[in-house]
Amino acid sequence: MNWAFDARIDGRYIHCSLTCDVAIDDPVFCFSLMAPGQVMSGGELVTQTGNYMEVRLPDLAANAPHDLVIAYANPKHVPTNRAWLPLGPVVRHAKGIGALPPLPAGVRDATLEIQPTFRGLRLVPAPVTWTAYGGEMKFASLAADHADIARADRLADRLGLPRLVTQDGTPCRVTKDDGLPPGGYALDIAPNAIDIAAADGDGAFHAAISLLVLRATHDGLLPCGKISDHPRFGWRGFHLDCARHFFAPEKIRRLLDLMALMKLNRFHWHFSDDEAFRLEIDCFPELWQRSAFRGQGELIPGLFGGGVRSGGSYTKTDVAGIVSHSASLGIEVMPEIEFPAHALALNRVIPGLRDPHDTGTEESEQGYRQNVVNPALPKTWEVVEAIASEVAGLFPFGHLHLGCDELPRGAWAGSPAVDRLKQTESLDTRDDVQGWAMERLAAHVENLGARPAAWEEAARGKNGGIGHGALLFCWTGTAPAAELAKAGYDVVMCPAQHVYLDMAHTPDPDDWGASWAAFVGLEDTIAWDPLPENSKLADRIVGVQGCFWAEFTTEDSQFEPMVAPRILGVAQMAWAPDHGMTGTEFRDLALAVAPVFDAIGWAWHSGA
Numbered sequence: 001m002n003w004a005f006d007a008r009i010d011g012r013y014i015h016c017s018l019t020c021d022v023a024i025d026d027p028v029f030c031f032s033l034m035a036p037g038q039v040m041s042g043g044e045l046v047t048q049t050g051n052y053m054e055v056r057l058p059d060l061a062a063n064a065p066h067d068l069v070i071a072y073a074n075p076k077h078v079p080t081n082r083a084w085l086p087l088g089p090v091v092r093h094a095k096g097i098g099a100l101p102p103l104p105a106g107v108r109d110a111t112l113e114i115q116p117t118f119r120g121l122r123l124v125p126a127p128v129t130w131t132a133y134g135g136e137m138k139f140a141s142l143a144a145d146h147a148d149i150a151r152a153d154r155l156a157d158r159l160g161l162p163r164l165v166t167q168d169g170t171p172c173r174v175t176k177d178d179g180l181p182p183g184g185y186a187l188d189i190a191p192n193a194i195d196i197a198a199a200d201g202d203g204a205f206h207a208a209i210s211l212l213v214l215r216a217t218h219d220g221l222l223p224c225g226k227i228s229d230h231p232r233f234g235w236r237g238f239h240l241d242c243a244r245h246f247f248a249p250e251k252i253r254r255l256l257d258l259m260a261l262m263k264l265n266r267f268h269w270h271f272s273d274d275e276a277f278r279l280e281i282d283c284f285p286e287l288w289q290r291s292a293f294r295g296q297g298e299l300i301p302g303l304f305g306g307g308v309r310s311g312g313s314y315t316k317t318d319v320a321g322i323v324s325h326s327a328s329l330g331i332e333v334m335p336e337i338e339f340p341a342h343a344l345a346l347n348r349v350i351p352g353l354r355d356p357h358d359t360g361t362e363e364s365e366q367g368y369r370q371n372v373v374n375p376a377l378p379k380t381w382e383v384v385e386a387i388a389s390e391v392a393g394l395f396p397f398g399h400l401h402l403g404c405d406e407l408p409r410g411a412w413a414g415s416p417a418v419d420r421l422k423q424t425e426s427l428d429t430r431d432d433v434q435g436w437a438m439e440r441l442a443a444h445v446e447n448l449g450a451r452p453a454a455w456e457e458a459a460r461g462k463n464g465g466i467g468h469g470a471l472l473f474c475w476t477g478t479a480p481a482a483e484l485a486k487a488g489y490d491v492v493m494c495p496a497q498h499v500y501l502d503m504a505h506t507p508d509p510d511d512w513g514a515s516w517a518a519f520v521g522l523e524d525t526i527a528w529d530p531l532p533e534n535s536k537l538a539d540r541i542v543g544v545q546g547c548f549w550a551e552f553t554t555e556d557s558q559f560e561p562m563v564a565p566r567i568l569g570v571a572q573m574a575w576a577p578d579h580g581m582t583g584t585e586f587r588d589l590a591l592a593v594a595p596v597f598d599a600i601g602w603a604w605h606s607g608a
């Protein structure tokens with residue numbers, strides 16, 4: 001049995017054509033979209049879970065194409081590119097399940113003729129100062145016996161770069177300079193020697209990273225001169241959504257290696273969401289056992305993946321491995337558990353976290369029903385506190401991100417238990433209830449000795465919601481982040497319009513990615529100010545973080561060219577001082593630095 005499948009965008013509509021070379025009885029077409037869809041003609045919706053749909057088609061005659069027209073349910077969602085076409089398409093029929101040939105997925109590279117014209121130091125993040133002496137030195141490796149430089153040497157080896165440390169390398173002196181800021185370093189490149197001064201181990205590591213990058217981008221012929229450098233922000237993060245798409249531990253370690261090359265130092269690990277809970281915790285083993293794989297006949301249907309059972313979970317050994325790998329790179333790991341929304345998987349596996357008398361019909365942003373837990377029920381606290389305790393205990397960084405994004409409108413409105421809670425706690429609105437719940441969970445986290453963190457919505461509600469001890473991640477824009485900083489919260493900037501790397505790079509229909517926040521070109525990643533309203537808020541704005549969400553990542557290979565080269569912009573904003581580089585200048589610099597991606601075999605999007 002052979003299938004042919006094609007789909008194309010026609011304005012608001014998506015025309016699908018399905019053909020089989022034998023007759024098919026009772027066909028049901030199963031697939032996901034980027035957001036909830038609807039059938040316009042050619043089939044009948046059987047079931048829908050969020051973005052996942054099953055559509056009954058008429059019996060198919062052999063070799064006769066069948067046309068199905070679908071659209072996004074929300075007319076604001078206009079299909080933009082190939083990532084908006086049916087994902088993970090399969091047909092279930094009287095004789096079994098047939099996977100349709102997937103549409104060409106992933107970033108189609110524009111393969112531009114690239115001639116970098118950049119004439120300066122080919123290093124991103126750009127250093128605080130660079131003074132060229134004139135002349136060049138031929139550089140292959142360092143002769144250094146230093147633990148932090150050895151960390152960079154091991155990184156080079158893992159990435160397939162030449163070793164950084166060899167006995168016959170360039171003589172290198174490493175000295176400690178307490179006058180430098182934390183993580184700071186000075187790197188002096190003379191014709192016959194290299195001197196490194198560093199404030200601390202991180203500083204020496206950063207100097208070695210600069211050498212690794214410069215060696216790749218200057219093709220082994222380093223310009224002589226002096227770099228003086230230190231990070232602008234203490235939190236230089238990258239977030240990876242491993243719930244929507246399972247990234248195996250070795251893929252995560254590879255991302256961590258790239259982060260280190262970009263001088264990023266915080267990994268925000270998102271492994272719990274509506275679609276899966278992937279951490280192998282002991283307190284509720286059924287949680288990951290029953291949600292980590294989805295597909296036909298599973299508790300969670302084949303969201304984003306169609307019919308084939310797919311997924312995975314992380315063992316405690318995986319976690320320990322990721323934590324120690326991170327530590328060797330100067331990266332701390334912050335796990336996230338999602339509360340009180342984005343909890344469809346939790347609700348499906350563990351009953352009793354919703355008020356049975358709740359008459360609400362709220363729907364989440366992603367089209368899910370029943371993806372919120374109810375904070376008025378003792379069982380909810382029993383479960384969520386146990387999860388928080390166990391997860392926090394696995395991560396030595398001592399930060400636990402509690403989620404708190406996108407509470408659906410109308411959540412708890414029909415819950416008598418929440419009505420009673422409102423009375424006893426003097427709460428008026430849905431936001432008050434959420435704020436009360438976040439404050440309570442944050443107190444639990446603090447009792448565990450960890451710092452609570454959450455998405456920006458956690459500050460909503462009476463008395464400032466989660467409380468001022470928490471670290472907030474602001475994703476909707478820089479203005480709301482500035483408001484929260486003014487209100488006394490520590491914030492990390494991750495504005496979707498600039499650093500959400502799941503957004504498409506361009507409006508090109510042959511590109512790949514979402515667009516709800518913006519098309520995010522390379523220039524856009526630096527076209528914003530992480531310290532809005534001058535530096536008055538500097539104490540409260542503690543960092544910058546790029547985020548990668550994985551709804552439409554159906555194959556690992558789609559990931560790398562979404563990340564590169566745009567991660568350069570994230571790194572630049574997180575580390576470098578504000579030196580007013582224009583988008584064009586940055587593009588030029590990025591092109592000159594891109595050989596580092598080639599050197600480590602990381603696919604990058606040259607049309608970004």
Ligand code: TNX
Nearest residue numbers: 405406455475502514549550
């Ligand atoms: C919004 S950003 C979400 C995620 C989605 C993302 C897609 C945020 C805190 N919530 O659940 O994956 O948009 O870009």
